[in-house]
Amino acid sequence: MRTIVVTGAATGIGRAAATAFHTRGDYVVLTGRRADALTKAVDGLDERAVPVAFDASDPDQVTAALSQLPDRIDVLVNNAGGNTDFDHDDPTDLAGVAAAWRANLEANLLSAVLVTTALRDRLQPGGTVVNIGSIAADKGAGAYGAAKAGLASWTVDLAAQLSPTDITVNTLAPGYVADTEFFRDKLSDDTRQTLVDSALTRRASHPEDIAATVEFLASPGARQITGQVLAVNGGERTSR
Ligand SMILES: NC(=O)c1ccc[n+]([C@@H]2O[C@H](COP(=O)([O-])OP(=O)(O)OC[C@H]3O[C@@H](n4cnc5c(N)ncnc54)[C@H](OP(=O)(O)O)[C@@H]3O)[C@@H](O)[C@H]2O)c1
Incomplete structure (x- = not known):
């Protein structure tokens, strides 16, 4: 039985990943900040699904x-994150800009760096680290896109560091991605349709x-894939 840790696993992509591994018979640890949401996520799963509540961006x-x-x-899935700019109006003062950028970098980049660094010695040969980035790293989306671009860059570095111990990254x-809390119910029908239409798969x-x-x-089958960014976007952004 493999052991899987998924950050941000109470909802959306993280929950689906944790559930998929659990269905395969793996032992899965679901993490996130809201203990109540984690309890809900493991409801109906057996004792191979364990909730552990903590903020992945907080070293302590x-x-x-x-x-x-x-x-x-x-398997470590660094999925915790989201666009923290959705939580406030655009700041006009420099202190506000700094706080807004730090929030996105902490939520999307530092969270993965801290959790991976903390668990690095526990990763087993033959294992893997999967970070959840975003199309925003290439399309641009302010601090959020920059944070996800940083995550992609760090992936290259970490893959080189962990490859000698047979760990892919x-x-x-x-x-x-629909059916997540990512847009906090702020996505208009028009914007949703535009996003859908921009994918080749419609x-x-x-x-x-x-x-x-x-x-x-x-x-x-994926042991020869490491140090890569894999796009899963229905052809919204093609490689050539
Ligand atoms: N939905 C999309 O369209 C889309 C597109 C591209 C990339 N992504 C990325 O996909 C990942 C998963 O997001 P999602 O779409 O599934 O949205 P989601 O439903 O909002 O899931 C994000 C999860 O991360 C957790 N989280 C956020 N910050 C955290 C922190 N500091 N420490 C621990 N847990 C944290 C949240 O739970 P708590 O609030 O309880 O901590 C939440 O359960 C994110 O990295 C996001 O940037 C999403």
């Missing part, structure tokens, strides 16, 4: 959570689409 909380996290980890970059991705690719990256 990550350190405090270590005793509750598994000693041996096969990749970033999966979704386009628009449909939104769903968390299960992203989870299936995470599962693939964690499978024996």
Whole structure:
């Protein structure tokens, strides 16, 4: 039985990934900040699904959570994040701009760096780290896109560091994914339709689409894939 840790697993993509691994028979640890949302996420799953609440962007909380996290980890999915600019109006003063940029960098880049660094010695040979990036890294989306671009860059560095111990590291970059809390109910019908229409498949991705690719990256068939950013966006942005 493999051991999987998924950050931000109470909802959306993280929950779908955790559920997919659990269905395969793996032992899955679901993390996130809201204990109540995690409890809901594991409701109906058996004892192989364990909730551990902590803020992945807070060094003290990550350190405090270590005793509750598994000693041996096969798959780490750094999924926690989101566009923190959705939570406030555009700042006009420099202090506000700095705070807004720090929030996105902390939520999307530092969270993955801290959790991976804390768990690095527990990652097992043959294992994998999957970071959830975004199409925004290439399309641009202010601090959020910059943070996801940073995540892609760090993926290259981490892949080189972990390759000698037979651990692969990749970033999966979704386009628009419906059925998540990402847009906080702020997505207008027009914008949603524009996002759907911009995909060659003419449909939104769903968390299960992203989870299936995470599962693939964690499978024996993907051992020669490392240091990459894989786009899962229905052709919203093509490679050539
Ligand atoms: N939905 C999209 O269209 C889309 C597109 C491209 C990329 N993505 C990326 O996909 C990932 C998953 O997002 P989602 O779409 O599934 O949205 P979501 O439903 O909002 O899921 C994000 C999860 O991350 C958790 N989280 C956020 N900050 C955290 C932190 N500091 N520490 C621990 N947990 C944290 C949230 O739970 P708590 O609030 O309880 O912590 C939440 O459960 C994110 O990295 C997002 O940027 C999403």
